Amino acid sequence: MQRPSLPASRFGFALAAVVLLFVSGCATKKGLIVDPAKPQEIYDTKPVSVLTGKASYYYGRWIGRLTANGETYRAGDVTAAHKTLPFNTMVRVTNLKNGKSVIVRINNRGPYIKGRILDLSLVAAQRIEMTQAGVVPVRAEILRKIEIVPKIKPKATEKARREAEKKAAQAAQAKPKPTPSAQR
Numbered sequence: 716m717q718r719p720s721l722p723a724s725r726f727g728f729a730l731a732a733v734v735l736l737f738v739s740g741c742a743t744k745k746g747l748i749v750d751p752a753k754p755q756e757i758y759d760t761k762p763v764s765v766l767t768g769k770a771s772y773y774y775g776r777w778i779g780r781l782t783a784n785g786e787t788y789r790a791g792d793v794t795a796a797h798k799t800l801p802f803n804t805m806v807r808v809t810n811l812k813n814g815k816s817v818i819v820r821i822n823n824r825g826p827y828i829k830g831r832i833l834d835l836s837l838v839a840a841q842r843i844e845m846t847q848a849g850v851v852p853v854r855a856e857i858l859r860k861i862e863i864v865p866k867i868k869p870k871a872t873e874k875a876r877r878e879a880e881k882k883a884a885q886a887a888q889a890k891p892k893p894t895p896s897a898q899r
Contacts, residue, residue, distance in 0.1 A: 770834070771828070771831055772839070774837040813844055816843060
């Protein structure tokens with residue numbers, strides 16, 4: 716096996732360092748989780764409440780059917796069913812057997828089997844590696860959405876004020892001024 720040349724290995728190291736910096740810069744901010752599907756929605760990392768129990772997953776005959784909130788179930792969505800949580804609640808689900816977690820959105824009702832607290836979509840189940848087991852113990856952390864209040868840019872408002880003054884001055888110049896002979 717041939718070793719890469721020194722410049723190539725330095726390039727690889729530099730590229731890895733840049734990628735690492737980029738990824739760490741795009742990672743969650745301290746105390747915040749950004750929903751990748753909707754980057755404008757941010758959730759607090761500290762859960763509102765925590766549930767523990769068993770989770771299962773569903774797919775197959777359910778694909779293409781309507782969920783309880785009226786959406787079409789797609790196995791590729793990262794969603795879950797819960798009996799009582801409000802629709803669109805974001806929940807961090809952690810597989811207690813391996814520590815892997817996924818954030819899901821509640822869009823359906825269920826499961827209706829005693830002892831189970833969540834039914835995950837196929838993709839969500841795959842992300843926490845529970846598809847072979849079928850049913851696993853989980854911790855479900857209900858996340859609180861942080862409201863984003865847009866910041867008003869003072870420069871933009873100052874710019875708008877200057878433009879309005881400029882237009883008013885141009886309009887005033889465009890009006891013909893009365894001549895002294897017309898005033899008599």
